[in-house]
Amino acid sequence: MDLKAALKGKLSEKQLAILNKSFDSVGQVAIIEIPEELQKKKKLIAETLLKQNKQFKTIAEKVSGAGGKYRIKKLKVIIGSKSLTAEYRESGCSFKVSLGKVYFSPRFGTERLRLAKLVQPKENVGVFFAGCGPYCIVIMKHSKATSCVGFEWNPVAVKDFEENIRKNKMQTQVQAVKGDVKKTAEKFKGKFDRIIMPSPSNAIEYFKTALQCCKKNAVIHYYCFSETSGPFKKRLEEVKKIARENGKSLKLLDSKVVRPYSKEICQIVLDLRVK
């Protein structure tokens, strides 16, 4: 039974109509969005969700979308254990995630696997904006890459990332580099066969740095927001311009909408070969 069906008779028809029945589940933590009009009913909603899903220990409310320097979503526990440290599994890998202190979304699991399948044997992969390490770890697990270096400046995310490297026994292949990638990537000029840039709000500012870290014929997976009405052309021109200014050219290998963000805006990825 879904959440709406379970709340029939306990909420009015009007309240049921605005109830968001989908929620994110990160290990033992469920994250729900409660509209303003249902704030007084949030305990009832959380209790119902908890009763229906025995695997959860905590039901938390998403108080804000991803924001600030570390792109953190603010969360507030409604019921259950006060701990927002989740133990999460994805694609055969395990993760510790300090929810509320670190950016994390389980919604990109399919995208992480897609990337892992594109990685060729012996590649050295770089992940700018690594968070607690999900891209590096899933890629290392499902490809024959030689190494994966993740760059991240949120100290809590780096701590989780380091723990996740140990948890998944990848100490010899995966490295977490702490600090601003614009500075820390200096040591990795010309080192990567593939660079992943999963920070759609600011990846453009780091595209030049990514180009500098590419080996000959490397691939960049560039994530950004765009207009739903015509998502690819303008964004492709922007990165092509940066490439030209830096004496390189780009060949578009693939492009896709990763997820809708709002009615007018979506998140896209451009897979680009650097020449």
Ligand SMILES: C[S@@+](CC[C@H](N)C(=O)[O-])C[C@H]1O[C@@H](n2cnc3c(N)ncnc32)[C@H](O)[C@@H]1O
């Ligand atoms: C949208 S989150 C993605 C995190 C991770 N890739 C994931 O999907 O779980 C972007 C991440 O990039 C980090 N970040 C943003 N700018 C950065 C910079 N200049 N240097 C290092 N990390 C940065 C943020 O702290 C945040 O953790």
